[in-house]
Amino acid sequence: MIDRPASAASVDADVTLVLPDGAEKVVPTGTLPADVVRSIGERLLLAAVAVSIDGEVQDLMTPLRKGGAFRVLTERDAESLPVLRHSAAHVLATAVRRLRPDAKIGFGPAIDDGFYYDFEVTSPFTPDDIAAFEAEMRRVTQEKYPFVRAEVDLPEARVRFADDPLKLERLDDFTDPAEIISTYTDGPFVDLCRGPHVTDTGRLKHFKLLSSAAAYWRGDEKRQMLQRIYGTAFFKKDELEQHLFRIEEAKKRDHRRLGKELDLFMLHPYAPGATFWTERGTTLYNLLVDFVRERQQRNFAEIKTPLLYNKALWEQSGHWGKYKENMFLVLDNESGEHEFSLKPMNCPSHYLMYLAKKHSYRELPKRFVTFDVLHRNEVTGALSGLTRVRQFAQDDCHVFLREDQITEEVKFLTDFILGYYESFGLSATLKFATRPEQRVGDDAMWDRAEQSLRAALESTGRSYELKEGDGAFYGPKIDFDVTDSLGRAWQLGTIQLDYANPERFDLTYTGEDNATHRPVVIHRAVSGSFERFIAILIEHFAGAFPTWLAPEQVRVLPISLDQAAVAAAIVERMVAAGIRASLDDRNETLKYRVAEGARMKVPYMCVIGRREADADQVAVNTRGAGEGQKPAPVAVEDFIARVIAETKTRALSLTAGA
Ligand SMILES: [Zn+2]
Ligand SMILES: [Zn+2]
Structure with missing residues (x-):
C-alpha cells in the first residue's frame, strides 16, 4: 500500500527493534511495522491497531525510521483508543465531503473523550446534517477503505490540497525541508496528516456523533469561524453505550439546569460571573459554610480581612507584576489612577495579620481561615455556570509553621480534607507535585520541602500519584482530585508548601533559642471555591441532597x-x-402536590388525612421510594426525632421514612 518506502535521507541503515521478551530484531530502515508484526504472527497482525517504539505510537503503514523498544498495540492497550478516534475523525471528514463537497477541511484530532473535525462551510450544520453524516460514516466503515499513506514533497502537497485553503495554510508551517509531509487516503478522501491511523475504515465500528459548535480556525478569534463536529468512538459496543449513558446522565445533572429547576441560583448579564443565590440556594450555601466552620472550630482561627487593597500590597506580593490582568483594579477618585484592587486571594492579607504580632515557636502552627468573597477577572467567554466564575469564596487557610512541623501538619490537613470529602460520599485521589523548572529557592530547600511533604504523605498510608515538575514555583504541593458519582474527576483541594512568601513578607518567629527564625507557609483549600463545590454537589447528588443539606x-x-x-x-x-419544613395546603390535588415536591427533590413529604390528623401521625412519602410506595403512618414526634438524628449524623441516605 505504500508507494514510497522511506525518505531518501535515511536509507541504508538498519534499525534495531527490542521486543518485549528482550529479543532483538534488526530490519532495514523503511520497513513497515505491518511487515514486522506479520513476521511475529499473522494472527497478531489482525489484532494489531498500531505499534509503539520507545513509547511513541506509530501506525502499521508508516515506515520505520528509528529503532527502540517495540510493542504491538491491540485494542486492549490504552494507547490504541486515540488512534481509533483520530481515524474516526477521518471517516467523519470522508462522509462530510461526500455529502457537502464544498466543505473545506481544518483539523481533526482525537481528544480526551472522543474526537472532532473542523469544517469551513457557509452555514452551520443542523441536527439533520449531523444525523446524515453519521449514516454516511456508517457506509464509509462498511466499505472498508484502507488508510493509504504517501509521503510527498511540498510542491506536490500544494497541488493535492489546491482546493483546501486551510490545508495550504497548514503547509506553510513546513519550513524544515527534512520534515516529512505525509498524506493519508481512505477511499475518495485525502487528508494532510502525520498519523497514526488504524489500517482501514472497517476497524471503526462503535461510534457516535454528539454535537456541533462554532470554533475559530486555529483557536484564533481574529480568524474565520469554522463548524466543529464532536463525536466519540470505542472498540467495544458496551463501552460506547456506557459512555453515552454517562453523557445523558451528566446532561440531566447539569448544575445549570438543576440550579434553575430546584430554584437554587441565577445568573444575570449585569453581573457576569457572579452568582445570585435564591433563598434555597443561600440555605444550601450557608449549610456548607457552617459545616466547614464547625469542623474548623478547634485548631483554626477564623479571621476577616478587607476586600479592597492599595496596590502596594500587590507589589510586595508580586501579583501586581505577574497577576494584574486577573485582578479587578479600582480607580482612586483623588488621583485618577488605578491604585486599588479587589483581592483575588487571601494569602497576602493573612501575612499582614501574622506580621501584626510577634510569634513564638510555641504558638505554631498558627492557622488562619477566611471565607471572604474573592474576585478574579476571568474573560467573559470562559465563564460557565458556577464552575467558572469571577466572584467566589474559598475555605481558604494559611498555616504558619516551623519546618520541623511540616510532616505532622500535612498529615493533619490531609486527614481533614479527606474526611470532609467522605462526608459527601466523594472519594479522592492524591497527587504529589514536585519542583517545576521555573522556581524560587535553592536545591537544598527543595530537597527538604519535598522530603517532608513525601514523608507526610506516606505517613497517611494513602497511595498517591507522582507529578514530577508540577509543583508551584514556590514549593511542592499535594492536589486532591475527587471522583463524583458519575466517575468524573474534579480537582478540588490543595496543600502547598511555600518558602518564598515568608521571605518576601519577612515573616518571623522567635525560636526556642531566642533567635529569629523564618516560618514556612502552607496554603490549604478544601472545597476549592464554595461555588464550584456546590456545582459538583448538585451534579454528584443529581439535586437529591441528603437530608442535612436539603434546603x-x-x-x-x-x-x-x-x-x-x-x-x-x-x-x-x-x-x-429545627427542621426546615414547609406547608403545601394549596387547593390542588394531592397527586399534583406530591409530584411537585418530588420534582423539587424534597426528602420527605408528610401527608395528613383524617386518620393521621386524629392520631397525631403523618404518612411519610420518602424521596426515591417510587410512585407505588405506600406511605406508612408514623407518630409526629417519632418522625421529628428521626429527621433530627439523620441531620445530626449527616447521613447520606434517607432513613427517617417509614
Ligand atoms: Zn490523520
Ligand atoms: Zn494562599
Whole structure:
C-alpha cells in the first residue's frame, strides 16, 4: 500500500527493534511495522491497531525510521483508543465531503473523550446534517477503505490540497525541508496528516456523533469561524453505550439546569460571573459554610480581612507584576489612577495579620481561615455556570509553621480534607507535585520541602500519584482530585508548601533559642471555591441532597382543607425542633402536590388525612421510594426525632421514612 518506502535521507541503515521478551530484531530502515508484526504472527497482525517504539505510537503503514523498544498495540492497550478516534475523525471528514463537497477541511484530532473535525462551510450544520453524516460514516466503515499513506514533497502537497485553503495554510508551517509531509487516503478522501491511523475504515465500528459548535480556525478569534463536529468512538459496543449513558446522565445533572429547576441560583448579564443565590440556594450555601466552620472550630482561627487593597500590597506580593490582568483594579477618585484592587486571594492579607504580632515557636502552627468573597477577572467567554466564575469564596487557610512541623501538619490537613470529602460520599485521589523548572529557592530547600511533604504523605498510608515538575514555583504541593458519582474527576483541594512568601513578607518567629527564625507557609483549600463545590454537589447528588443539606427537608401536605389547621400546627412543631419544613395546603390535588415536591427533590413529604390528623401521625412519602410506595403512618414526634438524628449524623441516605 505504500508507494514510497522511506525518505531518501535515511536509507541504508538498519534499525534495531527490542521486543518485549528482550529479543532483538534488526530490519532495514523503511520497513513497515505491518511487515514486522506479520513476521511475529499473522494472527497478531489482525489484532494489531498500531505499534509503539520507545513509547511513541506509530501506525502499521508508516515506515520505520528509528529503532527502540517495540510493542504491538491491540485494542486492549490504552494507547490504541486515540488512534481509533483520530481515524474516526477521518471517516467523519470522508462522509462530510461526500455529502457537502464544498466543505473545506481544518483539523481533526482525537481528544480526551472522543474526537472532532473542523469544517469551513457557509452555514452551520443542523441536527439533520449531523444525523446524515453519521449514516454516511456508517457506509464509509462498511466499505472498508484502507488508510493509504504517501509521503510527498511540498510542491506536490500544494497541488493535492489546491482546493483546501486551510490545508495550504497548514503547509506553510513546513519550513524544515527534512520534515516529512505525509498524506493519508481512505477511499475518495485525502487528508494532510502525520498519523497514526488504524489500517482501514472497517476497524471503526462503535461510534457516535454528539454535537456541533462554532470554533475559530486555529483557536484564533481574529480568524474565520469554522463548524466543529464532536463525536466519540470505542472498540467495544458496551463501552460506547456506557459512555453515552454517562453523557445523558451528566446532561440531566447539569448544575445549570438543576440550579434553575430546584430554584437554587441565577445568573444575570449585569453581573457576569457572579452568582445570585435564591433563598434555597443561600440555605444550601450557608449549610456548607457552617459545616466547614464547625469542623474548623478547634485548631483554626477564623479571621476577616478587607476586600479592597492599595496596590502596594500587590507589589510586595508580586501579583501586581505577574497577576494584574486577573485582578479587578479600582480607580482612586483623588488621583485618577488605578491604585486599588479587589483581592483575588487571601494569602497576602493573612501575612499582614501574622506580621501584626510577634510569634513564638510555641504558638505554631498558627492557622488562619477566611471565607471572604474573592474576585478574579476571568474573560467573559470562559465563564460557565458556577464552575467558572469571577466572584467566589474559598475555605481558604494559611498555616504558619516551623519546618520541623511540616510532616505532622500535612498529615493533619490531609486527614481533614479527606474526611470532609467522605462526608459527601466523594472519594479522592492524591497527587504529589514536585519542583517545576521555573522556581524560587535553592536545591537544598527543595530537597527538604519535598522530603517532608513525601514523608507526610506516606505517613497517611494513602497511595498517591507522582507529578514530577508540577509543583508551584514556590514549593511542592499535594492536589486532591475527587471522583463524583458519575466517575468524573474534579480537582478540588490543595496543600502547598511555600518558602518564598515568608521571605518576601519577612515573616518571623522567635525560636526556642531566642533567635529569629523564618516560618514556612502552607496554603490549604478544601472545597476549592464554595461555588464550584456546590456545582459538583448538585451534579454528584443529581439535586437529591441528603437530608442535612436539603434546603427544604420536609413538606407537609394536608389531603383536604379539613386537615389544613392540623398540618400547619405540625409544620410549626417541626420548625421549632429545627427542621426546615414547609406547608403545601394549596387547593390542588394531592397527586399534583406530591409530584411537585418530588420534582423539587424534597426528602420527605408528610401527608395528613383524617386518620393521621386524629392520631397525631403523618404518612411519610420518602424521596426515591417510587410512585407505588405506600406511605406508612408514623407518630409526629417519632418522625421529628428521626429527621433530627439523620441531620445530626449527616447521613447520606434517607432513613427517617417509614
Ligand atoms: Zn490523520
Ligand atoms: Zn494562599
